[in-house]
Amino acid sequence: MKETRREFVKMVGGAVAAATVLLMGGSRSAHAQQKPQAKKNNRDFRAGEKVPTSGVYDVIHDKIDGQVHAIDHQLTLVAGNVFPNCKACQGWVRFRIYYPVDHVGTNPNFGV
DSSP: OHHHHHHHHHHHOHHHHHHHHHHTTOSSOHHHHOOOOOOSOOOOEETTSBOOSOEEEEEEOOOBTTBOOSOOEEEEEOTTSBOOOBTTTBTTOEEEEEEEOOOGGGOTTOOO
16 A cells, blocks of 8 residues: 555555545544534624633624724634724724634644
């Protein structure tokens, strides 16, 4: 199997081969293959609240005097920290989990 994989890597390149190995359940650890599941609870969090889960969050800004001051975007936030204030709409900004992810410090593959 290793010889076949090496030949395949030479033929199509490392990135495609790595993706194929992951899709075929190759030599990656089980931890690396697991994708965190998005929470079904789409609760909005406010600035000043504690971040419950590390991950990518949708950021929804409040309008100021009916005017949009920032388009909605995403931020990566770490569990245990506090959701930040927006410089413009202050504590009226909201956060909603988009995709939970492991922080490198909690991943057993890294000694950070």
